[in-house]
Amino acid sequence: MICTVTKSELNRSTFRTVFDFGDREVAHWFPGHMAKGLKQMRATVKNVDCILEVHDNIPVSGRNPLFQESLDVRPHLLVLNKMDLADLSAKNRILKQLQRDGVKNILFTDCLSQRDENVKKLVPMVIDLIQSNPRFHREEDTNFCLMVIGVPNVGKSSLINALRRTNLKKGRASKVGGEPGITKAVLTRIQVCERPIIHLLDTPGVLPPKIPSLETGMKLALCGTILDHLVGEDVIADYLLFSLNRLEKYSYVERYGLGEPTDDIQQVLKHIAVKLGKTQRVKAITGVGNITITVPNYPAAAYDFIRAFRKGELGQVILD
Numbered sequence: 001m002i003c004t005v006t007k008s009e010l011n012r013s014t015f016r017t018v019f020d021f022g023d024r025e026v027a028h029w030f031p032g033h034m035a036k037g038l039k040q041m042r043a044t045v046k047n048v049d050c051i052l053e054v055h056d057n058i059p060v061s062g063r064n065p066l067f068q069e070s071l072d073v074r075p076h077l078l079v080l081n082k083m084d085l086a087d088l089s090a091k092n093r094i095l096k097q098l099q100r101d102g103v104k105n106i107l108f109t110d111c112l113s114q115r116d117e118n119v120k121k122l123v124p125m126v127i128d129l130i131q132s133n134p135r136f137h138r139e140e141d142t143n144f145c146l147m148v149i150g151v152p153n154v155g156k157s158s159l160i161n162a163l164r165r166t167n168l169k170k171g172r173a174s175k176v177g178g179e180p181g182i183t184k185a186v187l188t189r190i191q192v193c194e195r196p197i198i199h200l201l202d203t204p205g206v207l208p209p210k211i212p213s214l215e216t217g218m219k220l221a222l223c224g225t226i227l228d229h230l231v232g233e234d235v236i237a238d239y240l241l242f243s244l245n246r247l248e249k250y251s252y253v254e255r256y257g258l259g260e261p262t263d264d265i266q267q268v269l270k271h272i273a274v275k276l277g278k279t280q281r282v283k284a285i286t287g288v289g290n291i292t293i294t295v296p297n298y299p300a301a302a303y304d305f306i307r308a309f310r311k312g313e314l315g316q317v318i319l320d
């Protein structure tokens, strides 16, 4: 049998199979003030009928085991948001994995879409869940109260806005931000449905992500859960390239005019910088005097590469 291996395939066979995280210290990646939320959430949970736990394209390792330990006393719906950015061919595998972890109720959403059918299903699902579980001291109350929780930047505020848009035809109530931790730890009740009356407790639900390994930490960083500068945009960009190659998502090659997949982040960033005109003129001292040379602005290119991924422009991906 004749087996033809292209030059590009041969190159790819030399790509990294493991990422070298170095001796980074994840302990400092998560600002302490966010951990305070958990205490507040524990105190609040007794006034809640159902918990909406929101996650994005790290649906398994992005979850915080503290949730199961301290908040899993109420009916629970896991909302996997940003599904427009996810590779849905992995959906069944993820569902099985989550079911093995004891998660029974799961809904996939895209909160930015005005026509997401699953956002419409959320209220009926929640009502079903509440009515099939004991409500204890809240049995007489005809109004329902939900709590939204999740690690930063997964779209909790966007979900609240989508629910208001869908069920009340109302606009934004919750501030949406691209930086993790924009939702402040203040308890706010936001109405999301008229019949029955359903309120959501916005904002206390920022769980500090549990970072059991550098790999999980880097996935969280890639999805914008951790402030970029705490991890380093250069290393996030390199981990992004590593992940795209591992998942065989090669659309970056054409987008940045690279010719073929590469495992070399400097090469990718150089192309991005040139393509986007993100170059800097710097002075260099040579043996024959000072000259000005043009060099790629690597930080700006890294920033652009990461942003493109988060907007789904480098393909649909599930990192778990």
Ligand SMILES: Nc1nc2c(ncn2[C@@H]2O[C@H](COP(=O)(O)OP(=O)(O)OP(=O)(O)O)[C@@H](O)[C@H]2O)c(=O)[nH]1
Residues within 6 Å of the ligand: 081, 082, 083, 084, 085, 109, 110, 111, 112, 113, 150, 151, 152, 153, 154, 155, 156, 157, 158, 159, 175, 176, 177, 178, 179, 180, 181, 182, 183, 184, 206, 311, 312
């Ligand atoms: N593509 C896509 N982006 C989304 C979706 N939902 C939210 N986003 C974006 O994700 C970013 C974070 O959204 P927020 O709603 O502020 O997230 P949050 O969980 O409230 O954030 P914190 O306040 O940091 O806890 C924003 O840039 C949103 O536009 C979605 O379904 N799809």
